[in-house]
Amino acid sequence: MQLRPHEGLQIDGFTLGEKLHTGGFATIWAVTHPDHDLPMVMKVPTILDGYDGPTIVGFEVEQMIMPRLSGPHVPKVIATGGFDVMPYIVTEMIDGGSFLPVFQKAPLPLSDVIEIAARMVAAVADLHRQHVIHLDLKPENFLQRKTGEMVMVDFGLSRHDQLPDLLAEEFTIPMGTYPYIAPEQYLRCRDDPRSDLFALGAMLYALATGRNPWGTPETLRGVRKRLWRDPEPPRAIRPEVPEWLQEIILRALSVDPMRRYQTAAQMAFDLSHPQQVALTARAHKVRRDGWLQVFDRWRVMRKIRRFTAPVSVAAQLASVPIIVVAVDLSPQGERLAEVLLRAVKRMLTIEPDARIACVNVIKTARIGLDQGTDDQGNNLHVVRLVQLKAWAGGIDLPDHRLTYTVLEGPDPGQAIIDYATANGVDHIMMGARGHSTTRRYLGSVSAQVVAEAHCSVTVIRLREGGAAEPAAPPLVEAVPA
Amino acid sequence: MRIAVLTDIHANREAFEAVLADVAAHGVDRIALLGDIVGYGPDPGWCCDQATALVAGGAICVRGNHDNAAAGAAEAMSTLARKALDWTRDRLGDGHVDFLASLPLTAEAEGVLFVHASASHPEDWSYVTSDTKAIPSFRATTARLILCGHVHVPLLASCDLGGMVREQAFRSSLPIPLLPSRRWLAVVGSVGQPRDGVAQAGWALVDTARAELTFRRTPYDVQTTAAKVRAAGLPEDLAVRLLQGK
Structure with missing residues (x-):
């Protein structure tokens, strides 16, 4: 290493400003660069004279791993510098500061x-x-x-x-x-x-x-x-x-x-x-x-x-997946719910350590207030939760791996997708309505989930051509207006 | 620059063809052959012709010990290799022999050294089978990356700023970052006679701009090659070795 960091030092177009932090193994500097219009920091390892193995290897590991990471939970890497002149990593400055x-x-x-x-x-x-x-x-x-x-x-x-x-x-x-x-x-x-x-x-x-x-x-x-x-x-x-x-x-x-x-x-x-x-x-x-x-x-x-x-x-991560099962609890969806339950049990034989999150969606109106109670005055949320637990009664899992959630939203497909995203879900299982006029007009919830979810989706269907199915069992029933 | 690195083809046409198709699918700027185009396998002539065509198209190609022996040099060899070599010599034309004899022992491009075996005294054909055995190669050159073959089992080693040489574990098909703070040596697996228990052609993809190296495997029609080995009357062990990849 030929250069030591100091305020005003210029390297690869970066100008070092104030020293923000001195740690045991590195110093952190505010830096600017004419091509990068964002607040940035430069981390420079403090390498002792001679060969300082641990510090060097640790910094090599950072230089190797950090550029390969993305997303909001890691700092974005702007540039890295080699050990021949002065090793460094420049990243965006995180605005909220230290925890x-x-x-x-x-x-x-x-x-x-x-x-x-x-x-x-x-x-x-x-x-x-x-x-x-x-x-x-x-x-x-x-x-x-x-x-x-x-x-x-x-x-x-x-x-x-x-x-x-x-x-x-x-x-x-x-x-x-x-x-x-x-x-x-x-x-x-x-x-x-x-x-x-x-x-x-x-x-x-x-x-x-x-x-x-x-x-x-x-x-x-x-x-x-x-x-x-x-x-x-x-x-x-x-x-x-x-x-x-x-x-x-x-x-x-x-x-x-x-x-x-x-x-x-x-x-x-x-x-x-x-x-x-x-x-x-x-x-x-x-x-x-x-x-x-x-x-x-x-x-x-x-x-x-x-x-x-x-x-x-x-x-x-794959050995203990979180699987969301979206269940249609309407009378028309009863047969489909049975088939879905069988599919979930089969899934548990190949994923014995999976966690099952049973979900049902109450569809709400886009505008205006919804009744939280039905015509008989029962709290819909509670009713659905009871039904959901009854449906899942056939799933043999310890309590801590089986959960029940009733979601609400004007767009059932979106509600399922949002829930899956927020909970880091690995797999969604759900039923699909048969071919019907209703589906043609309302669109298919399962198709939307398949298209937009960030995880795997398994769609369960009733075999066509068997006993006559009730017409158009909606996956998610609408709240009576 | 993206370089496809192929070594130890050993007259295996099916494997060579499969890798070249895979290389084309990946899109590379240059191909490098690290020697042992012939020996062991049933298609030495075809493989020589193919290598000649690739070199005419700008490919790098260095000489291996089997190429050297096929071109007439005296090489110490195992009985199996010797038998296959005698068979091979009868099937090579003058053009093939001239091509093999004309190959250099080393080549350098883009800061990468290409060599069949150890970079230290390449003509001794030393096997690089561990980090310790990689030390002489690092001492023999200042190249940032040394690519070699000869062993038929892939290996990756790095030489850090303090001169410490260490073997690095890696996984196939995933790009390995070649940190600029170290020098690197990769033993590329064999195209035509893998010996690491996987009966698929081995090769490597080097991206000099991104400083990444990926060890790759390409499945090929190993049954056909094994049948050809048997039909040619080559030792049965050579067919079994292909089928088992070891």
């Missing part, structure tokens, strides 16, 4: 904890979909956009499961940040996306309680304890933490990755459906486990060398 000051105010009001958690988990889900595990999630590495999205930075320890892992053989000690590092990462596993979910769990714990689940260990020995020692339950520190939130946090903090959420999308789903989080003993815990239980775990864990890691990030 650290917010984090330092923890414990936060619970509504804020839940809302921040949802945004953090959404960001991680997006990253995992792009084949990348961050492996160093901590408050300092989250920035916020003014539009609300959380942006992750610092990919120096990250792993892209389709690219060579330059860090694999470089270090002999576990890499990560001690308060948040997952047990399997401590055991030097670098290919499990569930490690990021553990770090999320540790951060949510801190946001909710104001302390880290295992304090702030400064030695590896201190980190190792989390293999057998359970943290103080959040409700013991702050009793107003709802049981469902404790369930989510402690599940994310499970030692064995298999007992955690299996994907960020699953965790996000629970955060947005709190009433349907299945509560286990974890939710009701009010104190740490007794010494005998901890001792038993210590005897097992002190010998453990590794946990089973998934084949790849993509394989892990």
Whole structure:
């Protein structure tokens, strides 16, 4: 490296302005460039004299991974510079700034904890979909956009499961940040996306309680304890933490990755459906486990060398899909609903770990107020929910993997698509109306979903030509005007 | 520039044709052949003609140890290779021999070094089978990327700023970024006689502008080639090897 960064330095058309941050391994500078009319920052690694292996490899990893990422949850890369002159990465400046000051105010009001958690988990889900595990999630590495999205930075320890892992053989000690590092990462596993979910769990714990689940260990020995020692339950520190939130946090903090959420999308789903989080003993815990239980775990864990890691990030995401089943509950749709139920059961034989989200849409008028009650004065929403649960009664799944949601909207197809997008759904299953005049005039909801959804869609049809079908069973019935 | 890199064709017409069709479908600017056009397989003449035509069209082509032996040089070889080579020599015309003898041992273009085996003393035909075995190649050249064959099993290694050479795990069909902070060496898999357990033709696509390399596999009609090997009276092991890809 020939150049050192300083204010006023010009390199590849960029002019360095103020130094914004000095970290352990890099400095961050405001930069301008005549061809790029947006606020930008330049990250320059602080390379010690001579050969500074860890810093260099970490920066190489960032230069390799960051340009391959896209979307609102990562900074957009403008340019990178080589080690021959001065290594750097220029990205857009994230307007909302660091998340650290917010984090330092923890414990936060619970509504804020839940809302921040949802945004953090959404960001991680997006990253995992792009084949990348961050492996160093901590408050300092989250920035916020003014539009609300959380942006992750610092990919120096990250792993892209389709690219060579330059860090694999470089270090002999576990890499990560001690308060948040997952047990399997401590055991030097670098290919499990569930490690990021553990770090999320540790951060949510801190946001909710104001302390880290295992304090702030400064030695590896201190980190190792989390293999057998359970943290103080959040409700013991702050009793107003709802049981469902404790369930989510402690599940994310499970030692064995298999007992955690299996994907960020699953965790996000629970955060947005709190009433349907299945509560286990974890939710009701009010104190740490007794010494005998901890001792038993210590005897097992002190010998453990590794946990089973998934084949790849993509394989892990695909093995636990979220499947939305859109059900038509009208009398005309009854036969179709039966066939759909059989199809869902068949799907569960090939996707045994899937989570099923049953959805029904109440169509509302585009303009004006809708009645929330039917002619007999029953609350439509509740009626539909009861019907939906009755329909799904034949699906043999534990509670935490089966949810029911009644949506409302003037455009049923759009309502289904929006729900699928918001919840990171992998697959939609729904019935299709037969050929009919009604469909010709109303358009097909399933065709719209097939055309516009961002995920796979399976459409179930009744066989034509069998017993006479009721005419035009609408997938989603209209509310009586 | 997008370069298709083919090596160790070994007189396998079906594999060569399949890869060339795949290369055309991917759209490349240049083709590079890293040697061993003949040897082992049943179609040495056709493969030589095809290589000659490609070179006339601007392709890079370097000489392999089987090409060298077919052109008359004395090469130490396994019994199997020796038997196949004696068979091959009888089926090559003067034109073929002249073409093979005229090939250079190395070629360089766009900062890439093309060589059949190790870049260090190419005429010794050393196998690059690990990061340790890649060290002499990195020492022998300043090229940013070294492409070689000879092993029939693909491998990727990098040499970092500190001179540390490490093998890098990779997956086929996915572009691998060749970081400018390192120098890289790729052993490209064999077109005509893969030995990594996959009975599909191996090759690589290099994009010098994007600094990316992709190891690729192309399925071909291996049954036909194996039948030709048997019909030609070549050793049975050569047919089995094709069918199993090892």
